[in-house]
Amino acid sequence: MSLGILRSRAISLASKRFLCTNAASASPPLPPPPSAASPSRWSFLKYALVGALTGGTVFAGYASYAYSLDEIEQKTRSLRESAKYTAGDGVTALDKFQGLLYSTAMTVPAKAVELYLDARRVIEEQVKSYTEPYTDKLLPDLLPQEQHVFTLVLDLNETLIHYIWTRDTGWQTFKRPGVDAFLEHLAQFYEIVVYTDEQNMFVDPVIERLDTKHCIRYRLSRPATKYQDGKHFRDLSKLNRNPGKVLYLSGHALESCLQPENCLPIKAWQQQDIDDTALLDFIPFLEFVARSSPPDIRPVLASYQGCDIPSEFIRRSKEHQRRMQEQKNRGRFWK
Amino acid sequence: MAYQTPDQDSSSDPKTPTRLYNPYKDLEVPIRNLYQLPTTPEYLFVEEARRKRRSWGENLTFYTGCGYLAGAVGGAASGLIDGVKSFESGDTAKLRVNRVLNSSGHAGRAWGNRLGVIGLLYAGIESGIVAARDTDDVWNSVAAGLGTGALYRAARGVRSAAVAGAVGGVVVGVAVTAKQALKRYVPI
Numbered sequence: 001m002s003l004g005i006l007r008s009r010a011i012s013l014a015s016k017r018f019l020c021t022n023a024a025s026a027s028p029p030l031p032p033p034p035s036a037a038s039p040s041r042w043s044f045l046k047y048a049l050v051g052a053l054t055g056g057t058v059f060a061g062y063a064s065y066a067y068s069l070d071e072i073e074q075k076t077r078s079l080r081e082s083a084k085y086t087a088g089d090g091v092t093a094l095d096k097f098q099g100l101l102y103s104t105a106m107t108v109p110a111k112a113v114e115l116y117l118d119a120r121r122v123i124e125e126q127v128k129s130y131t132e133p134y135t136d137k138l139l140p141d142l143l144p145q146e147q148h149v150f151t152l153v154l155d156l157n158e159t160l161i162h163y164i165w166t167r168d169t170g171w172q173t174f175k176r177p178g179v180d181a182f183l184e185h186l187a188q189f190y191e192i193v194v195y196t197d198e199q200n201m202f203v204d205p206v207i208e209r210l211d212t213k214h215c216i217r218y219r220l221s222r223p224a225t226k227y228q229d230g231k232h233f234r235d236l237s238k239l240n241r242n243p244g245k246v247l248y249l250s251g252h253a254l255e256s257c258l259q260p261e262n263c264l265p266i267k268a269w270q271q272q273d274i275d276d277t278a279l280l281d282f283i284p285f286l287e288f289v290a291r292s293s294p295p296d297i298r299p300v301l302a303s304y305q306g307c308d309i310p311s312e313f314i315r316r317s318k319e320h321q322r323r324m325q326e327q328k329n330r331g332r333f334w335k
Numbered sequence: 336m337a338y339q340t341p342d343q344d345s346s347s348d349p350k351t352p353t354r355l356y357n358p359y360k361d362l363e364v365p366i367r368n369l370y371q372l373p374t375t376p377e378y379l380f381v382e383e384a385r386r387k388r389r390s391w392g393e394n395l396t397f398y399t400g401c402g403y404l405a406g407a408v409g410g411a412a413s414g415l416i417d418g419v420k421s422f423e424s425g426d427t428a429k430l431r432v433n434r435v436l437n438s439s440g441h442a443g444r445a446w447g448n449r450l451g452v453i454g455l456l457y458a459g460i461e462s463g464i465v466a467a468r469d470t471d472d473v474w475n476s477v478a479a480g481l482g483t484g485a486l487y488r489a490a491r492g493v494r495s496a497a498v499a500g501a502v503g504g505v506v507v508g509v510a511v512t513a514k515q516a517l518k519r520y521v522p523i
Contacts, residue, residue, distance in 0.1 A: 161379055173379040178356070181370045209379055271376045280358045280370050314361045 060116055069120055076113045083110035131227035137240040138224050139193065149191050150290055150297070151241045153234070154216075155250035156196035158268040160279075161206060174271035175210065178280040185283055187215035189290030193239070195220040195248070197232035197256070226258065233258050244296035247289070249282070261298045264309060281310035288313070391462035395455065402454025403447045410446030414439035457483040457507075473511050480507025 063072055083106040091099075142149070154160060163173040183192065194216050196203055203221045210216075225232040236246050236259045243262065251268030254260050267278045294300055304312055353371040378384040389397060418438035422431055461479035465471060484503025488495045 170383070172383055175377045175379050177372045177377065178370055181368075185368065206379065274374060274376055277356055277358070277372065280356060280372070283358050310358075318361070 056112070063116075064120065069117070069124060072113075072120075073117060076117075079106065080110045080113060083107045133224045133226055133235060133238050136238055138220055138238050139218055139240045141240065142191075146191070148293060150189070150245045150247060150293075151193060151239065152186060152190040152286070153193045153195045153236065153239070153246060153248040155248075155252070155256070156194055156198060156203065156206065158251040158270065159249065159266060160194075160210065162269055162271050164271065172271075173206065176269045176279055177274065177276050179210065180213075182279045182283065183211060183215040184213055186286055186290075187213075189287060190247075192216050193218045193220065195224065195234050197222050197225050197234075228258075231256070235259075236262055244298060247286075247297060247301075261301060264301070278310070284317075285310055285313040391458075391466070394462060395458040398454035398458035399451050400454075403451035406450030407443045407447035411439045411443035413446070414442030417442065453483060453487060456486055460486070473508070476511050477504050477508045480504045 067075070083103050139151075157163065160176055160179050161173055162176070163171060165171050186192065192215055194203070194207060196219075198221055200221045200223070203219055207216055207219055222232060224238075226235045227233075234248065234257045236248060236257065237243060239246060243259070246259075246262050247264055248257050248259075248262050249264040249266055250256060251266055253263035253265040257263050264282070266282065267276070269276050269278070289297065289300070352374045354374055355369045356372045357369055359368075415435060415438070418435035421434060421438070426434075457479055460482040461475060464475045464478055464482075468475065481500045481504035485496045485500035487503075488499035
């Protein structure tokens, strides 16, 4: 055998040399050249693996961006079920073999998809513990004798107070004009809750100083908000209250709340606006709401959408009084 | 009819000027509440408003006066020691008192003027740096110390000014660090 190999090597070398030099004579045999097939084979495998990993990563990134967890789970259910093949009765050996082969081939992508789903579920639960409110019931249950009471949710910065920092004076916190009278008067009709996106260590001393008569029942701060699109939103659906009896009053009401139909926009206040009367102007409207007690406040607020609520309320009250006066006059005329 | 004025809040300043306001004034209902509204910004934390910072002029006066007084007292003490050392065996009491007073007065005035000038330069440079950077931290003080030392010795040459600037920066840094450590660890 070795002699045969040597003979074939000599023949090939001889033919190569003949083609190169056009000589007719045979040359003595030379040592075999090193093989060049191995490096190209490993290089091909390496590139294939890198390409597969890159494609998988790109696809996973696109899936994370474009689809939610439930959508991916639903779309890939058929793929993951095709990997579990159970042979039924009455099938031929050939069909059984084909099914087994198909399920074996589908095992790798099914395992990959399940791994991706598990990893994404774990990561999303971790993120959710930071972005969602810490519980689904932010307030305790309402007392039975207070089921008719409306809940007034107040913001803090630029609604009840305003704070600034300057180099000359450091931190300064100002009270909005009329905030003491506002809280004291409306605590008779409402359950007052402060719901802000500030931190706990800021909210507690501010409310202790602001609310010396304990008109505010509950304080909710940043851990109770929902972090979405880079902002902290108030989620009034988690207040454990009837959503038809919740009012949210804020200087930035429509852009800081997830339920804009419950919002009462008020002018945002800063400390140089010393003639501000917006808080006290809201007292007639809020008192009327509490006394008339509509079953659902949201259509009432929808009718005030786009208006300045206190002045619109006063205009409607005058209109109502004028109409009542006309009816009274008409009745007296007929008598 | 009786006016129901709300109780004066304990945390608010009783001297705050107020005006009366009626949110129902456009409605034809009997007056129920007249609210007192402040006509100046109302502080939530009243102690925040009482704390105030020295202006740059007060800072200048403070540092110059403290520097002059410290220099005068220290210089007078040093002069007193020198005067006592220079007593001679045949001097009378009047001559000894005169020698002590001359020595104390001379050294006290010299050292008082020197430290007063240093305080003036430091306060002026620090106020300028604070106004330029619009911030308030340790590096303002250290830079002011460095500038003060360099400016004080500028007439004696570049090398002397550089050394004095370095000494000034180090001294002010140590002083600021000691002040912060004192404020943190010493229970005052």
